[in-house]
Amino acid sequence: MFQYLLHQKIKKICNEQLLDIAGVDHAFYIRFIANANALQDLYNTIYGNQKNATQDFDALLVLIIESYKLRKPVFRKKDQIKEQQSAWFTSNQITGMSLYVDRFAGSLKAMPERLNYLQELGVNFLHLMPLFESPEGESDGGYAVSDFRKIDARFGTLNEFKILQEKMQAAGMYLMIDIVLNHTSHHHEWALKAKAGDKKFQDYYYMYDSREIPDQFDATMPEIFPESSPGSFTYVPECNKWAMTVFHNYQWDLNYTNPAVFNAMLSNVFFYANLGVDILRIDAPAFIWKQLGTTCQNLPEAHTLLRLIKQCVHIATPGMAILGEAIVAPKEIMKYFGTESFTAKECDVAYNATQMALQWDALATGDTRVMLAAQHELLQKPFGTTWITYTRCHDDIGLGYDDSMIAAAGFNAYEHRKFLKEYYSGSFQNSPAKGALFSVNPKTQDARISGSLASLCGLEKALLSVPKNNNQSDSNVKDAIQNNSEIDAAIAKIILMQAQSMFLGGIPMLFYGDEVGYTNDYSYLGDPGKSYDNRWMHRPIIDWEKNALAKQKGTIENRIFSATQRLIQLRKSLAVFSDTKNITWLSPHNIHVAGFIRYNEEKKMYCLFNFNNKAAYITWFLFKEHGLAPIELVDLWSGKKHKVGSDHEYLVMEPYQFAVFELLN
Template structure:
């Protein structure tokens, strides 16, 4: 919408910065004008009544413009190429891996030498877990940042990161890093100045003179870490105030009701964009806006804030996509893509945490009904956005999918979750899994699950018992779980070590800074002698690595796997088997997954209900061709098997 005064104001601001708006900077100028009204509207929704609203809005225009001016020519060219290719991140060519740099290879300077490893596997997108400065022993795994622009000495230097990115770009690889929007470390410069009595910086945080407002907030705020960090406020003796600390007492929540805070953090976001970051992972966006009397999670203003960030990034650095790390209820996750007029204009990515969790549900029970009950919500993701699909990540496995999904499958929600916790916690008598419960709430008995993909699939116990059949079963489970994630659509994200079957790493128990947090058991220290086993025929490492490599290769060969909102779940008529169709033009791929420890029988009729019934199917995984039988005949799926059947 044209807004004369706003556009003239921006026009004059850009001319003062000596931008050539009719020449080399015209694309930027065009983007700014096209997004100006939305930018102003979103900003006004949040800050229109703030006394510094106009002053900070003018500063915001300058922040966006300066970021563009600072953007290297190579990145501006990359922006243009990405835009010319449509929505670049929907491609089936992208497969990612998430890793801790220090635990993977020591430091950033060693990372370029490992790029051949990723190329051999087929991974072309890396997520480096937090690498910016955070205090040892009070880092929350790097999510308590004390300097957003300094790489922590443990990992190297900013120059090391830039060197890695340059080499990745030369290999056509993408990079993702985190930005922690919700809070800073209490040792961040802003927090130190607040502790020293600087009122301007105290306004960067939620700081109070007494417990009146903290108590009012806490009446409706759930505890995030009830065992390790009860409560949501911490007393600060240096300034005799209480500060909001939703996660840990060393993580101070930023006050986004102050537009100065928004502008300062946007400047950090655009700094990352100009490092060449392709996808920026926004940590814990559900928490970034707080209101008394609410849970302080998933509030409407949080979505407005993210939409405002998206507009700013779209103007200054359109080649960078945004991932909202919102691990919340299924209906809430979908809101992070934007709703109403803002649909597909908020976060470009979200984690498909619901799908991940219900896959683990299906693996434990051998029953896919809960998995299927979840799909109605998952399928509502709007076109133009995408999922990060995964089986494991650095975090725990939550069981936060809604009770009705469990009830609709015929289970009692409480008893069902209790079974899952016992099964993956390794205390159930029939469970082959080796895991642990994380963050148990003593009041409600709510808990999450820690453990590596391989250990939760039974490989750790099987290897300890030297039981060949159990080993083979565990390997098959690992591949089954990965295959579901790889072919759903979205960008599959491996967690480092899973590509060759790392089991739980218990060395964290010897580190006082980690021993209290059992999530470190599935964050292994890589032994490169073990990784060399991928080249030894018949080794566990070689079997899992080669199979994962083949899954990635197949994904890249099948264009219908691109995330074009082209997935349709099948009615399988068998509670042990899940299946869906991925279609593109006249091509159809039937993806079938048997979660049972026994052979499952699938009526051929299940594959004939959508469009022209297939007569011949080719399985890309086993390289086997099948002739489709009559409706009263069955396709037999082996235990824990999967099939990628293309209609011929």
Template sequence: MFQYELHKKIKELCLTHLMDIAGADHAFYLRMIANANTLQDLYFSIYGNTGGNLSVFHASAKSSGESKSLQAFENILTLIIETYKQRKPAFRKRDTLKEQQGAWFASNQITGMSLYVDRFAGNLKSMPERLPYLQELGVNFLHLMPLFESPEGESDGGYAVSDFRKIDERFGTLNEFKILQEKMQAAGMYLMIDIVLNHTSHQHEWAKKAKAGDKKYQDFFYMYDNREIPDQLDATMPEIFPESSPGSFSFVPECNKWVMTVFHHYQWDLNYTNPDVFSAMLENIFFYANLGVDILRIDAPAFIWKQLGTTCQNLPKAHTLLQLIKHCVHIATPGMALLGEAIVAPKEIIKYFGTDAFVAKECDIAYNATQMALQWDALATGDTRVMLAAQHELLQKPLGTTWITYTRCHDDIGLGYDDSMIAAAGFNSYEHRKFLKEFYSGNYPNSPAAGALFSVNPKTQDARISGSLASLCGLEKALAGDLVSSDSGLKNDSELKNETPINAANNPAVQIAISKIVLMQAQSMLLGGIPMLFYGDEVGYTNDYSYLVDPGKSYDNRWMHRPVIRWEKNELRKVAGSVEQRIFSATQQLIQLRKSITAFSDQKNITWLTPHNIHVAGFIRHGEGKHYYCLFNFNNKAAYITWYLFKEHGFAPTEVHDCWTGKKQKVGPDHEYLVMEPYQFAVFELR
């Protein structure tokens, strides 16, 4: 709907900023006008209300007590214009190309890796030297784990930010970051970094001023004089880190107040009911956009709105805030996509792509954490029925958005899928989760996994799982069996160094572990979305237990799967027959396979197959008139599948070609079987 006063104000602001709205800046002006009404409605649904469809810039609105909100909204419009004006020509050109492509991030040509700069390359200055290694693997998209200033010993891996604009000196300088971004862009690579939207470090300037008694900045946080409201909130809010940081509030002796600290006691939750907080954090978002970031990862968006009597997670106004941010970004910096790091139940995660009028207009990308956890479920049980029970909800993801698909990341593995999905497979949910925790922590008889339980809740016994991909798949124990006697304990990967014999891959236990690693990566790679490798997994790094002697990390066993890269180990990828070479080359081949087949772009072109064997998960990817059957045997025994599998969707193939092995097979009669070896996967093209 045309709102004369609002659109007039936008035109005035653009001309004040010397914009050529009929020429070079015309596309921006059109975006601004096209989204103005929605921007206004979203903003005032949180921070004010003029009633009905009345423009906030109408004369009667100015006299209705809304002047402060009106000025705040005008400041947001001005910020959007100034951000666009400051955007480099090269970034504007890239914006245009991405807009022409549509959902550019859904392409099968993009493969990512998540890494800690210091643990991967030492620092930002050295990162460009490692780009050829990533290109050799086939990676063209990097998620650089948090880089901005955070206090050592109280950093939460960089997610306790004390300065949103300053690169932590442990990693380098802002100028070195810009140089890396330029080199990546020149090489056709994409970049993602984090914005920690929910909280700051207690060492942030805002928190320091709040401690000193500044009321303005105390209102940036949830601060209370006594425990009355904190106790009410604690009664309904689940604990995130019950072992190390129980409860959701911490006492601040400097100002004699209680502050909300949902995560660690040194991470203060920002109060988004305060419009000044939104404005300040939007400035930080735009700062990152104009560094040339392609995807901005919004950390913990489920927590950004708090309300008494609720869990303070996944609340409607959290979604409204994200929709508001998305529209601001779309207008000013349309080439930057938003990823919502919402690790929540399947029904909730779909909402982060937007609902109702905002479908595909909230977060562009989300983590498919449910599928990740379900893969670990299937690997432990050899049964894919829980995985299949979840797919109906996951398939609700709208066209024009995509997933991050992955087997491991920097975080723990949470078993966040619904009990109903476990029950649908015929299991008792409590016993099933108990088995998974025992299996992956190595406490189940004959379990090959070497992980650990993270954040055990002593009240509920809920827990998550830490451990590297290789260690959880059994490689750590398999290698230790070759290298040390059974009574001497496991060697940690940092101790093994180059002791791993070249022929270790010939050990049957090692072969099985490698097959599991490749199986897990293959399903993540081919499912649909942006595959995101975690650094070190491409050459089979096992757990690093050195974190235990670091006081800043010893309380957090997630550091066991965050290795320091030893490049002499990675060089073993060039040694034929080595464990590193086998895993690296398989990962490389998977990336190449995905890039070679257009059907692996995410165009909502996936059909899950009915289970012909409970040990085998399968789906069809459709594209350009071709159909690819992707089958994954999660069992430790051979699986038999009737050939009718390839016919039940109306096809009549006489032959299937496995794009992974290059082998062809004649399609037999329905009473005969395709045999899949333990932990084998296949990508069959119908012919």
């Protein structure tokens, strides 16, 4: 709808900012006008009743234009290319890795020399874990930010970051970094001013003179870290107030009912966009709006704020996609892609955390029925958006899928989750996994799981079972490793898990170290700043001598690296693995095997995954029930060809085997 006054206001500000709206800045101006109504409506939904709403909205318009003006020509050109590609992040050509710069390469300065290693693997998209300044000992892994525009000295400098970005761009690589919208460190400039009694900056946070209102909040807010940080408020002696601290007592929650907070944090969003960031990962967006009498999670206003951010980014810096890190139930995660008129206009990307957890469920039980029960809801993801698909990340593994999904598979939800926790913490009899429970709630016994991909798949225990004594030669130890069935099974499980994440649909995101089979690192126990958080066991410091073994044929590192490399190559070779909402899950012909079809106009690929430790038998009818009657198949992974048999005959899949079948005729 044409709104004369609003459009004239935008035109006036553009002219005041010396934009050439009929020339080089025309595309920006058209985007602005096209999205102005939605921008204003979203803003007024949140802030329309504020005393200075008109002035605050005008300040937002100026911020959008100023941020566009700061955008380098090279980034504007990249914006145009991405817009022509449309939903560029759904491409099968993108494969990611998430890493800590200091633990992977030592520093930002050293990162460029590691790009060749990543390119050899096939990785062309990097998620660099939090880089901006956070206090040593109170950093929460970098998610307690004290300065959103200063690289922490532990990693290097802002200039070194820019150099890395330029080298990545020259190499055709994409970049993702985090922004923590929900809170700041209590050492942030705003928090320091609030402690000193500055009312303006106290209003940037939720701060109260007594426990009255905090107690009302606590009555309905679940504890995030009940062991280490019970409750959601912390007393601040410097100003004799209580501050909301949902995560840790050193992380103060920002108050987005204050429009000054929104504009200040949006300015930081644009700062990152103009550093050349391709995807901005918004940490914990479910928490950014608080309201008494609720859980203060996943509230409608949080979605309105995300949509408002998306509109602003689309106008000023359209080449940057938005990822919402909402680790919530499937019904809730769908809302982060947007609903109704804002479908596919909220977050472009989200983590498929449910599928990740379901993979671990299937691996422990050897049963894929819970996984299959969840797919109806996961398939609701809108066209033009995509997932991050992954088996491990820096965080713990939550078991947040619905009880109804567990019940649909015939299991008792409480007993099922109890089994999974015991299996992966290694306390279940004969479990090959070696992990640990994280954030155990003493009231409910809820817990999550820590541990590296390799250790949870059994590699750590398998290596411990290899006999070692001083009389053995290196060649004997090597032979013992190469002929160890437990090691073989662990490696097969690692590749099975990565394969399903790779071919499922979305951006596959490896976690650094997993590509060469790093097991748990227990050195964190000697660091007082980390010892309380067992997630550090799966955040290794890279030993580049170990990684160099990836080139030595027959080593564990080589077997895992080369298989991961092949998975990436296979995915990139077939456009059918782009995420165009082109997946159909197969009905369960065998409860141990999960399967789906990926299809486009040219190809139909059958992907099957046996999560059991025994051979699985699949009736050949599976390949006929979707309108085709193929005569011959080839498994693009193994290279084996198969004649399709009669319906009463079977395809046999070995333990932890997967296959990517192409129909030959």
